[in-house]
Each structure stands twice: as C-alpha cells, then as structure tokens.
Amino acid sequence: MPLPQTEMPGRLQAYCAERGIRMTQQRRAILGVMETASKHLDAAQLLRKAQKLDASVDRSTVYRTLRLLKRQGLIDELDLMHIHGEGHYYERKLNRDHIHMACLRCGKIMEFVSDIFEKLKSQVEKDCRFRIVVSRLEIGGYCAHCSK
Amino acid sequence: MPLPQTEMPGRLQAYCAERGIRMTQQRRAILGVMETASKHLDAAQLLRKAQKLDASVDRSTVYRTLRLLKRQGLIDELDLMHIHGEGHYYERKLNRDHIHMACLRCGKIMEFVSDIFEKLKSQVEKDCRFRIVVSRLEIGGYCAHCSK
DNA sequence: ATCTCAACTGCAACCAGTTGCGACACGGGG
DNA sequence: CCCCGTGTCGCAACTGGTTGCAGTTGAGAT
Numbered sequence: 001m002p003l004p005q006t007e008m009p010g011r012l013q014a015y016c017a018e019r020g021i022r023m024t025q026q027r028r029a030i031l032g033v034m035e036t037a038s039k040h041l042d043a044a045q046l047l048r049k050a051q052k053l054d055a056s057v058d059r060s061t062v063y064r065t066l067r068l069l070k071r072q073g074l075i076d077e078l079d080l081m082h083i084h085g086e087g088h089y090y091e092r093k094l095n096r097d098h099i100h101m102a103c104l105r106c107g108k109i110m111e112f113v114s115d116i117f118e119k120l121k122s123q124v125e126k127d128c129r130f131r132i133v134v135s136r137l138e139i140g141g142y143c144a145h146c147s148k
Numbered sequence: 149m150p151l152p153q154t155e156m157p158g159r160l161q162a163y164c165a166e167r168g169i170r171m172t173q174q175r176r177a178i179l180g181v182m183e184t185a186s187k188h189l190d191a192a193q194l195l196r197k198a199q200k201l202d203a204s205v206d207r208s209t210v211y212r213t214l215r216l217l218k219r220q221g222l223i224d225e226l227d228l229m230h231i232h233g234e235g236h237y238y239e240r241k242l243n244r245d246h247i248h249m250a251c252l253r254c255g256k257i258m259e260f261v262s263d264i265f266e267k268l269k270s271q272v273e274k275d276c277r278f279r280i281v282v283s284r285l286e287i288g289g290y291c292a293h294c295s296k
Numbered sequence: 297a298t299c300t301c302a303a304c305t306g307c308a309a310c311c312a313g314t315t316g317c318g319a320c321a322c323g324g325g326g
Numbered sequence: 327c328c329c330c331g332t333g334t335c336g337c338a339a340c341t342g343g344t345t346g347c348a349g350t351t352g353a354g355a356t
Binding site: 079081099101103104110112114116117119120121123124127128129130131132133134135136137138139140141142143144147 | 227229247249251252258260262264265267268269271272275276277278279280281282283284285286287288289290291292295
C-alpha cells in the first residue's frame with residue numbers, strides 16, 4: 001500500500017510517470033478529464049467526458065483508474081452524504097485535507113479547512129498509535145441560508 | 149471498546165411508536181435483529197437474520213427500513229473505508245458521535261471518542277453558520293500492530 | 297368488530313460498482 | 327525497429343442498492 005502526499009495541482013500524468021505507472025490511451029483520456037474538470041465529478045460524468053477524448057473507454061476502466069488514483073493518494077472519494085443518490089464523487093487531492101458539508105435541503109456542497117481537524121488527526125495518531133493514510137469527514141445539515 | 153448506550157438498550161420499537169411510525173411484521177423482525185445484534189452489520193447479514201424471524205422479508209424492505217431509521221437519526225451508516233468491498237454497515241446511534249478507524253492491512257475496526265471532535269463540530273457550526281444534523285469521520289491507515 | 301385508506305410490501309427491472317477472462321498494447325531490451 | 331512479457335482493456339456476468347407498480351395490511355375511526 002503506497003503512501004499519499006501530494007503538493008501541486010495540475011500534473012497527474014507526470015506523477016504517474018514518476019511512479020512507473022504505465023500510460024495508456026484510455027488513462028490519458030481519464031487523467032485529462034480529471035485535470036481540467038471542476039471538482040466533485042461522479043463516475044458517470046467522468047466516463048462520458050473521457051469517451052469524448054477516446055470513444056473506446058469502458059466503464060470498468062474508469063473505475064479501475066479511479067481505484068488506482070485513490071491508492072496512489074492522488075484523488076479523494078466522497079459520498080457527499082448520499083444527497084444525490086448512492087454514487088460517489090471524486091476530486092483531486094489538495095495539499096490539505098478539507099471537510100465537506102452538504103446541505104440536506106438545497107444540496108449545496110461546502111468545504112472547510114480547519115486547524116482543529118489537523119489537531120484531531122494528530123490526537124488519533126498519538127492516542128491510538130494509528131498511522132493515518134486517508135481520512136474523510138463529511139457533515140450533513142442545513143446551510144446558513146436554509147436554516148433560516 | 150464498549151460505549152455507554154443511549155438509555156435502555158434495545159428499544160428501537162418504542163422510539164418508532166413514539167414517533168408514530170407504523171409497525172409491521174417485517175419491521176418488527178428487522179428492528180429485532182438491529183436491537184440484539186452486535187455492531188457493524190451489513191445489509192445482507194441483516195436480511196438473512198431478519199428472514200429467520202419472518203421469511204417474507206424482502207431485500208428492498210430491509211433497505212427501505214434502514215433508510216427510515218437513518219432519517220430518524222436512530223442508526224448511522226458507515227463505509228468503513230470500503231475495506232471489505234463496496235457495501236455499507238449500520239450501527240445503532242449512541243449518545244456521542246465516534247470516529248471509526250479501519251486498518252488497511254488487517255481490517256480491524258476501531259472506535260474513538262474525542263472532545264476535539266466535538267470542538268471541531270462547534271467550530272463548523274459557528275464559523276460556517278451550518279446547523280449539523282449528522283456527521284461521519286472515517287479514517288483509513290495502519291493500526292499499532294500492523295505499522296510495526 | 298368492521299371499515300377505510302394511506303402507508304407498507306414483494307416483485308421485477310433498473311442504476312452503481314466489481315470481477316474473471318481472453319485479447320491487446322505499452323515500452324524496455326535485443 | 328521489432329519482439330516479447332506483463333499490465334491493461336473491453337466485455338459480460340455478477341453483487342449491492344434503488345424504484346415504480348400493483349396488491350396488502352396496520353391501526354384509527356365508527
């Protein structure tokens with residue numbers, strides 16, 4: 001199991017090359033979409049966009065590539081509290097973990113970075129002697145506008 | 149790591165009655181299983197056990213009942229970082245939210261309660277003016293034993 | 297005890313994600 | 327430049343979870 005840690009946005013393909021991951025036609029299409037897309041793509045959208053670059057791309061290749069990127073720590077997988085059905089969403093991993101908040105009424109997704117979150121993770125690592133590889137904090141509730 | 153229960157253990161049916169939820173043969177079977185089971189049941193196990201109490205229980209009824217209990221805030225749904233496939237796990241909600249840690253090597257699931265987690269949630273509510281209904285923090289990594 | 301109707305159920309068809317398999321292509325070595 | 331092995335691909339079949347529909351049932355009102 002590989003270690004995570006990313007730094008800059010932008011060059012997924014370069015990362016894969018560095019790590020000796022074979023680059024195929026299909027992966028180029030999928031990575032191209034991930035690099036240029038705005039956040040929170042689901043697998044079906046990703047498939048559709050990738051097929052515009054390479055029509056031969058199959059569902060299973062998309063899922064296999066997502067699993068690969070997850071394992072490399074290059075992307076994060078989100079549920080967004082299952083607000084829009086059962087599926088998952090994907091986003092490029094940034095240098096800092098962030099919390100996702102999903103409004104149960106209007107469906108808006110918000111992000112939040114917190115030092116306290118970092119402190120909490122340190123506490124878990126120390127108190128439980130647990131080496132954290134990946135973490136996911138998702139919150140469902142009502143945003144400022146909808147709780148009025 | 150046993151945690152203090154809400155009040156009386158095993159009164160899901162009473163909760164449902166209080167809230168005016170209709171009680172059926174099938175729901176009685178499903179709630180019975182949830183009340184007596186140890187934690188982290190998946191839907192398939194729940195279905196099998198419930199069918200021993202009422203053979204007519206269908207998959208879809210199990211899922212519909214789980215959704216109902218989720219919405220009532222009586223149970224929590226967990227991914228456990230998809231360590232054992234794609235499915236979900238369910239547990240009765242206790243008085244205090246807890247963090248789930250899943251070891252990516254041995255598959256062990258650990259739980260942890262933290263004041264810092266409570267502080268983090270307060271921060272989100274204040275700084276983002278977001279009213280929290282449900283929250284889920286899951287961590288994947290290596291437990292003390294496996295990171296040696 | 298019976299009536300009534302919204303809520304609930306089983307079924308079957310469907311969406312989301314995974315897997316086994318034989319065919320294929322990337323890219324390093326000759 | 328071509329060969330070759332291994333990693334990857336598309337396909338089809340499968341598991342986990344959801345949904346529309348038509349028939350049934352629980353429980354409050356009479």
